[in-house]
Amino acid sequence: MYGIAGYGAYVPRYRIQVETIAEQWGADAAAYRTGLLLSEKTVPGPDEDTITISVAAGRDAIARAGIDPREIGACYIGSESHPYAVKPSGTVVIDALGIGPDCHVADFEFACKAGTEAMYVAYSHVKAGEMKYALGVGADTSQGAPGDALEYTASAGGAAYVMGGDNVVAEILHTYSYTSDTPDFWRREGEHYPRHAGRFTGDPAYFHHVLSSAQGILERSGLKPADFRHAVFHMPNGKFPLRAGKLCGFKPEQLEQGWVVNLMGNTYSGSSPTGLASCLDVAVPGDLILVTSFGSGAGSDSFVLRATDRLPTVQKLAPSVRDQLVDRRINLTYGKYVAYRGKIRMNES
Amino acid sequence: MISPRYHREIPQRYRLEAGRCEDCGEIHFPPRFVCRKCGGKRFAIEVLPRRGKVLTHTTIWIPPAPFEIQKPYVVAIVELENGVRLTCMVAEAPPDEVRIGTPVELIFRRLQAQPVWEVLQYGYKARVLAG
Numbered sequence: 001m002y003g004i005a006g007y008g009a010y011v012p013r014y015r016i017q018v019e020t021i022a023e024q025w026g027a028d029a030a031a032y033r034t035g036l037l038l039s040e041k042t043v044p045g046p047d048e049d050t051i052t053i054s055v056a057a058g059r060d061a062i063a064r065a066g067i068d069p070r071e072i073g074a075c076y077i078g079s080e081s082h083p084y085a086v087k088p089s090g091t092v093v094i095d096a097l098g099i100g101p102d103c104h105v106a107d108f109e110f111a112c113k114a115g116t117e118a119m120y121v122a123y124s125h126v127k128a129g130e131m132k133y134a135l136g137v138g139a140d141t142s143q144g145a146p147g148d149a150l151e152y153t154a155s156a157g158g159a160a161y162v163m164g165g166d167n168v169v170a171e172i173l174h175t176y177s178y179t180s181d182t183p184d185f186w187r188r189e190g191e192h193y194p195r196h197a198g199r200f201t202g203d204p205a206y207f208h209h210v211l212s213s214a215q216g217i218l219e220r221s222g223l224k225p226a227d228f229r230h231a232v233f234h235m236p237n238g239k240f241p242l243r244a245g246k247l248c249g250f251k252p253e254q255l256e257q258g259w260v261v262n263l264m265g266n267t268y269s270g271s272s273p274t275g276l277a278s279c280l281d282v283a284v285p286g287d288l289i290l291v292t293s294f295g296s297g298a299g300s301d302s303f304v305l306r307a308t309d310r311l312p313t314v315q316k317l318a319p320s321v322r323d324q325l326v327d328r329r330i331n332l333t334y335g336k337y338v339a340y341r342g343k344i345r346m347n348e349s
Numbered sequence: 350m351i352s353p354r355y356h357r358e359i360p361q362r363y364r365l366e367a368g369r370c371e372d373c374g375e376i377h378f379p380p381r382f383v384c385r386k387c388g389g390k391r392f393a394i395e396v397l398p399r400r401g402k403v404l405t406h407t408t409i410w411i412p413p414a415p416f417e418i419q420k421p422y423v424v425a426i427v428e429l430e431n432g433v434r435l436t437c438m439v440a441e442a443p444p445d446e447v448r449i450g451t452p453v454e455l456i457f458r459r460l461q462a463q464p465v466w467e468v469l470q471y472g473y474k475a476r477v478l479a480g
Contacts, residue, residue: 013441045441046419047458051471055457083459083469092471096363096457327479330441339418346417348464 002127003171003305005067005164006314008060009277010053010139011157011264011324014043016337018152024334025147032152037238041155041265043332044141046340048156050079051089053139053270055096057160060318061135062097064169065162069097072162073131074104076121078114078138078269079158080187082107099135111185112234113295114138115158115269120301123163123172133164140268145193146343153237155265159273159321169311170280170289174304176217178209185296196296202240205298210234210244213300214292218248221304225249229287232258232275234294236266244292257282258291263325276305278321283307350461352468362472365399365455367433368392378433400478401429403451408444415463423447427455427475440474452478 017040022029033039044053054077062069077089090105108114108121115138122136139158144150163172184205187194197205210233218224225231231250233241238261245255258275267274272293279289287307294300319327338344360366361379368380372389378397383390406425409416416422423439425447439447440458453475461470 045458047440047460047474049459049469051469052458059457087468092363095359096471098364330443347414 001168001171001308002123002165003163003168004161004280005133005167005169006061006063006065006162007159007169007277007280008057008062008064008318009157009159009274009321009324010056010060011274011321012042012044012048012053013328013330014045014332014340015040015329016043016332016334020332020334020337021152035239036152037242038153038262038265040263041153042157042267043337043340044156049083049141050077050081050139050158051083051092053141053156053158054089054093054137054160057139057158058093058097058135058137061160061162064314064317065133065164065167066314067133067162067164067167069099070102072099072103072133072135074122074125074134075099076106076108076118076134076136078108078110078116078118078136079140080109080111080114080268081141081143082109093137110299111296112236112266112268112271113293113299113301115271115273116291116293116301116303119161119163119273119303120175120177122161123175126163126165132166133162136161136163138269138271138273140270142266142268143193143341146338148193150194150196153266155267157264157267157274158270159277161273167310168308169314170283170305170307172303172305174217174221176213176220176302177299178213178216179299180209182209182298184298201296205296206234206236206240206294207244207247209298209300210292210294211247213302214244214248214290217290217302217304223288223304225254227288228254228290229283230257230279231255231290232272232279233292234272234300235259235261235275236271236294238262260321260325274321280307280311281315281320281322283311285309285311350467350470355468355470360394363457365397365473367395367397369395376431376433378435397433398430399455401427401453401455403447403449403453403475404428404434405449406439406447415461425453425475427453438474440476442477446477454478
């Protein structure tokens, strides 16, 4: 049996409300709330980035796996906001977590689906018998241009997964990926903020790839939507994953637990991995879970997982996603938000 | 900080690795070459516990330039569960959230990002425990 041996998720403490951003730009907050189906998003603190989020989530994943971190043979960090242009995020993460140096490390990028890529490659290594455990992380401190629709959703957070053949809490039964060259969202070298193709990001990009991937894994596995307790679809906003789920044949109650976007925003590479972590927080042995990510450019990775008897014994070893979303939030003003996100030009110190 | 020095200090800054004197058992953090208690020179690595409490604290209103954006912030002396004390920033906490005796845990954060051509510096900060 191969799959997830331990998982952890991290949600920053800072928030900004949709109303706060709309007020800044003279926009209609109510229209954004109903259009995007979200009320606030997470904001990384001035001392947080993809590396610190990966370490926080990774520490909880290792604790839930109950293993010596030196047994982890690979560490992959999926993000589109790696702090360095040249220098890996993963080297900092392994040294902070006590992994390695006998370890293969790489940083992945693929817009919002770099996290599930990291999970997929980590899982493939342990399934191939190359190593006992491997860590796959999806984390981001995503950027949206000031005033752009993305600014209401681009948020921060992430989740980490220790894959292994021992101590499995959720067995991975099937995987499937669907990819094509679809230019819906991009950022060229040297550009500060990403560009997107407006409505083109919907049907030809998100829905085509998400539905093809989800339906592809259902066909290959012989499973039907009613077999699943939970289903998670990448959450660029509140509406897209609910519509994708409905089009695939899932009911609202199957989508509810993994739908964290209304309080969290779009954590990009951390989005569907965090939704999966939220499902693992409550799943009971035997529950089937479907996860489908989406990365612009474009592609989707799907996983079918089944919770094992070990899952309930590790759920309380670290904070749940839902608790982190609700506990001790600090709301920011727009001024504080742009300062923390580095959008104010300061004198160099 | 120049990168060779930063690299040397990674075990203590990232993983809280202290030095335990193999002659008298005294724990030193940061690690030392000579034991301040018995003069011993043989040390074993001792990873410090992450939980502790605030022994004392102060609020920084006029910080050095790289920390300007974070003001006001709290700097505390934290006593860990094994009695070892260290000084660090308290992340996220509004000053009125930190008191003498407040339970904290040590977390991994970016300590400095300026100047932009230097390596990013990471290490430990304290965070107030919920409840």
